[in-house]
Amino acid sequence: MISDLNETDIAALLCSRVCHDLISPIGAIANGMEVLEEERDAEMRAHALELLGSSAAQASAKLQFARLAFGASGGLGAEISLEDAGEVAHRLFRFLKADLDWQAEKINVDQDAARLLLNLVHMAGESLPRGGTVTVRCTTGPEGVEMEVQGTGGKVYLQPEHLGMLTSGPNGHDLDARLIQPWFAHQLAGRHGGHVSAEQTEESLTFRVKLAG
Numbered sequence: 498m499i500s501d502l503n504e505t506d507i508a509a510l511l512c513s514r515v516c517h518d519l520i521s522p523i524g525a526i527a528n529g530m531e532v533l534e535e536e537r538d539a540e541m542r543a544h545a546l547e548l549l550g551s552s553a554a555q556a557s558a559k560l561q562f563a564r565l566a567f568g569a570s571g572g573l574g575a576e577i578s579l580e581d582a583g584e585v586a587h588r589l590f591r592f593l594k595a596d597l598d599w600q601a602e603k604i605n606v607d608q609d610a611a612r613l614l615l616n617l618v619h620m621a622g623e624s625l626p627r628g629g630t631v632t633v634r635c636t637t638g639p640e641g642v643e644m645e646v647q648g649t650g651g652k653v654y655l656q657p658e659h660l661g662m663l664t665s666g667p668n669g670h671d672l673d674a675r676l677i678q679p680w681f682a683h684q685l686a687g688r689h690g691g692h693v694s695a696e697q698t699e700e701s702l703t704f705r706v707k708l709a710g
Contacts, residue, residue, distance in 0.1 A: 526552045532544075533549075558591065566615040644708075655695075689709050
């Protein structure tokens with residue numbers, strides 16, 4: 498049960514999630530290096546170099562994203578530029594099926610707000626396995642920060658347990674590396690008096706949240 502977990506357990510699950518995302522591109526880099534060491538055929542070596550370049554770019558994009566979405570970039574309590582967050586998200590989306598339409602204001606926000614937005618954007622992108630578009634809106638006002646992340650495409654799907662963890666919290670479910678991201682997003686919203694709402698149909702998925710100023 499989540500109530501039995503301590504801070505070390507939570508950190509371990511977040512690390513597991515990041516490692517899971519990096520296994521594929523890092524493994525591809527290792528395979529490419531093996532081919533270069535053993536292969537003498539020019540065409541095969543060219544293919545290996547292409548694989549190395551693509552995999553290194555993917556690993557870099559995922560690391561930069563994880564640094565902002567899960568880590569403490571700039572130190573605890575720092576503010577994050579949404580323009581910078583958008584650039585990191587765009588690099589990640591080069592390796593997802595969906596396109597990214599980043600319409601967030603060019604402002605600085607609390608680090609928790611930036612983390613929450615990036616996690617919602619990633620989950621929306623992952624919910625579009627056949628492609629589509631993720632549209633991101635984020636504005637600030639006297640009452641706080643308002644976010645809307647919408648994924649649209651021919652087929653939209655987010656697993657029910659992920660959706661439930663994001664909007665309602667644990668509710669008796671065990672926490673594992675698969676559910677750490679929606680749990681983390683739920684916690685980030687709650688820390689600032691917010692609650693993530695979600696609307697899902699066969700062709701769209703929309704997250705909305707308002708954080709107190």
